Amino acid sequence: MSLHAGIETLDFSFEGHHVTGPFQAVLVGVVGSGNLEVMLEPGTPPVCHVHVATSAHGFRPIWQAVFDDFHARHALAGVRVSVNDMGATPAVVSLRLDQAVAALKAGLQP
Numbered sequence: 001m002s003l004h005a006g007i008e009t010l011d012f013s014f015e016g017h018h019v020t021g022p023f024q025a026v027l028v029g030v031v032g033s034g035n036l037e038v039m040l041e042p043g044t045p046p047v048c049h050v051h052v053a054t055s056a057h058g059f060r061p062i063w064q065a066v067f068d069d070f071h072a073r074h075a076l077a078g079v080r081v082s083v084n085d086m087g088a089t090p091a092v093v094s095l096r097l098d099q100a101v102a103a104l105k106a107g108l109q110p
Contacts, residue, residue, distance in 0.1 A: 038082070050083070054085035062090055079104075
């Protein structure tokens with residue numbers, strides 16, 4: 001068994017259909033043991049770019065599945081998603097992503 005030191009970074013890109021328009025950055029969650037934070041920032045349509053910094057190495061297929069599901073539900077375009085993870089479960093990741101989208105949509109309401 002080999003132990004990995006440091007943070008693993010992963011990047012994913014999706015072509016989205018729901019352009020958000022201008023918005024202020026959104027931050028939800030807290031980086032801590034077994035948790036994570038998610039930040040949404042304006043990007044360039046039609047792409048939704050995802051950057052993950054995680055302490056858990058070797059889980060790229062799981063992250064891919066979580067973001068495939070997220071994109072199927074939201075299909076954001078013109079958004080950069082940053083995730084700072086300290087070992088959160090996939091269910092917590094999905095929850096935080098949905099919270100960030102809810103906060104984004106609330107901020108876009110007149």
